[in-house]
Amino acid sequence: MNNRNQLALAVEDFKRGFKDKGVWLALGWNDVQGRYNRSKLGVFWASLSILIFVCSLGPIYSRLFNVSSPDYVLYLMLGLIVWNYMHGIILESGREYVNSVNYIVSFQLSYFTLLLRVVWRNLVVLGYQMLVFLGLSILLGKTWYLSWIIIPVSLLIITVNALWMGVLVSVMATRFRDLGELLNNIFRLVFFVTPIMWMPEIRSDLEIVAQLNPFYHLIEIYRGALLSGSIEMTSWIISLLLAFAGWVVAFPVFAVFRSRIAFWI
Amino acid sequence: MSKLELRHVCLDYPVYDSQSRSLRRSITQRLPVGGRIRREKGRRTSILALDDVSLSFDQGDRVALFGHNGAGKTSLLKVLAGFYEPTAGSMVREGRVSALLNLMSGMDVNLNGYENILLCGMLYGLSRKEALARTDDIAEFSELGDYLSMPVRLLSSGMILRLAFSICTSIDCDILLLDEWVGAGDQAFIEKTKIRLSELVFRSSILIFATHSPLVAKQLCNKAIYLEHGCVSLVGDIDEVIDRYQTPVA
Numbered sequence: 001m002n003n004r005n006q007l008a009l010a011v012e013d014f015k016r017g018f019k020d021k022g023v024w025l026a027l028g029w030n031d032v033q034g035r036y037n038r039s040k041l042g043v044f045w046a047s048l049s050i051l052i053f054v055c056s057l058g059p060i061y062s063r064l065f066n067v068s069s070p071d072y073v074l075y076l077m078l079g080l081i082v083w084n085y086m087h088g089i090i091l092e093s094g095r096e097y098v099n100s101v102n103y104i105v106s107f108q109l110s111y112f113t114l115l116l117r118v119v120w121r122n123l124v125v126l127g128y129q130m131l132v133f134l135g136l137s138i139l140l141g142k143t144w145y146l147s148w149i150i151i152p153v154s155l156l157i158i159t160v161n162a163l164w165m166g167v168l169v170s171v172m173a174t175r176f177r178d179l180g181e182l183l184n185n186i187f188r189l190v191f192f193v194t195p196i197m198w199m200p201e202i203r204s205d206l207e208i209v210a211q212l213n214p215f216y217h218l219i220e221i222y223r224g225a226l227l228s229g230s231i232e233m234t235s236w237i238i239s240l241l242l243a244f245a246g247w248v249v250a251f252p253v254f255a256v257f258r259s260r261i262a263f264w265i
Numbered sequence: 266m267s268k269l270e271l272r273h274v275c276l277d278y279p280v281y282d283s284q285s286r287s288l289r290r291s292i293t294q295r296l297p298v299g300g301r302i303r304r305e306k307g308r309r310t311s312i313l314a315l316d317d318v319s320l321s322f323d324q325g326d327r328v329a330l331f332g333h334n335g336a337g338k339t340s341l342l343k344v345l346a347g348f349y350e351p352t353a354g355s356m357v358r359e360g361r362v363s364a365l366l367n368l369m370s371g372m373d374v375n376l377n378g379y380e381n382i383l384l385c386g387m388l389y390g391l392s393r394k395e396a397l398a399r400t401d402d403i404a405e406f407s408e409l410g411d412y413l414s415m416p417v418r419l420l421s422s423g424m425i426l427r428l429a430f431s432i433c434t435s436i437d438c439d440i441l442l443l444d445e446w447v448g449a450g451d452q453a454f455i456e457k458t459k460i461r462l463s464e465l466v467f468r469s470s471i472l473i474f475a476t477h478s479p480l481v482a483k484q485l486c487n488k489a490i491y492l493e494h495g496c497v498s499l500v501g502d503i504d505e506v507i508d509r510y511q512t513p514v515a
Contacts, residue, residue, distance in 0.1 A: 102370035
């Protein structure tokens with residue numbers, strides 16, 4: 001099969017993903033519901049667990065970094081929410097094809113449909129967690145900024161970035177099953193290296209560590225706009241470039257190996 | 266106009282987790298089951314499930330697929346369904362394909378019957394609206410009544426099978442791929458399934474049906490293929506193929 005044909009089939013796969021909106025909306029929603037099945041609070045557990053975490057850790061760590069508790073709590077919360085979202089999309093993509101083999105064989109679902117399902121279920125969780133942020137920011141008397149209207153765009157860019165990483169991981173981790181486990185470990189480290197629990201402003205050398213980390217910029221286009229109302233151009237530009245560069249790599253990889261994925265499941 | 270055409274299709278499964286010494290070439294070559302196991306120096310071990318298969322089906326063809334265990338019946342169906350792309354050769358497919366290979370896939374046991382009807386309907390390619398419109402018909406055929414508002418995990422396996430059968434036979438398609446089925450449910454329901462299944466078959470324009478039972482095949486099909494170790498060894502009229510390869514009727 002020639003390269004052009006493979007690219008055309010991959011494009012077709014993506015198109016079918018967008019077309020099967022009803023399918024991934026339903027599947028992703030069921031995933032979220034199923035996870036909290038029969039619990040009284042249901043998906044609100046996702047909100048509650050982040051609230052518990054942030055409110056118990058926040059007051060302690062804010063003293064460690066010598067910043068005001070309310071500010072730190074909101075900072076930590078937003079960082080965690082965006083991190084969980086990206087982390088969820090990237091790592092769950094690696095298991096998605098294997099877990100959904102029945103859907104692929106029986107219903108001819110495209111691979112991209114399944115990745116959009118992963119995105120959607122993580123987006124639902126993010127939505128529920130953002131409710132907590134809204135509640136807390138009202139409670140703590142946080143100022144609202146006009147820049148909040150840019151949040152959907154930030155989220156879109158974050159998603160597009162997480163998705164190319166997800167596409168790449170989904171192909172590689174299905175073929176090499178050790179990769180998923182390895183990434184799990186790597187991402188745990190990246191979490192601590194990324195300014196989520198700490199703030200880069202506290203030391204100038206830490207500022208450099210942050211600036212070199214693409215995840216910092218992806219988090220910042222969301223967190224910065226919500227927290228300080230600032231639109232950090234560097235972060236926006238880096239995020240956009242990263243999205244572009246990422247897809248330039250991820251899409252051809254997907255196109256070349258797409259027809260082999262079925263044999264790896 | 267529906268059409269299915271395979272030109273020199275091969276399907277070569279790579280084997281990623283077999284230890285090469287546990288399978289000896291001399292033995293595997295003479296097994297009465299399976300496709301050919303390829304083990305060449307410097308290459309990964311692979312199973313040749315379909316070997317140079319060329320077939321062509323048109324409107325009105327109802328084809329039974331015979332063959333020993335591992336002859337490639339299901340592999341052929343999976344290629345036709347588009348799950349596997351042929352590792353060599355090419356396929357032309359025109360028309361809406363519905364592959365009923367595994368009745369239960371798509372069922373979410375934590376959802377209730379109605380929600381499953383909606384979900385499976387959409388998985389089979391219906392819009393939400395279309396799926397909702399068919400719900401009553403599906404519910405009625407399944408005869409599950411109030412049990413449809415229970416989570417499916419509480420239903421007996423026979424009841425789940427009834428539901429699954431009712432859903433997947435309500436979907437219209439041009440090309441229908443069926444893997445061997447045992448009748449679903451109790452005796453009374455099996456009679457109903459036979460009628461419903463043949464209705465579905467005669468609504469579709471091409472049927473490919475993998476089976477071991479010449480009796481069932483004769484009821485549904487007009488043509489037959491006999492597969493052996495991934496190769497097509499005979500194509501023709503159903504009676505002709507059954508005569509040549511009369512297997513003990515189960």
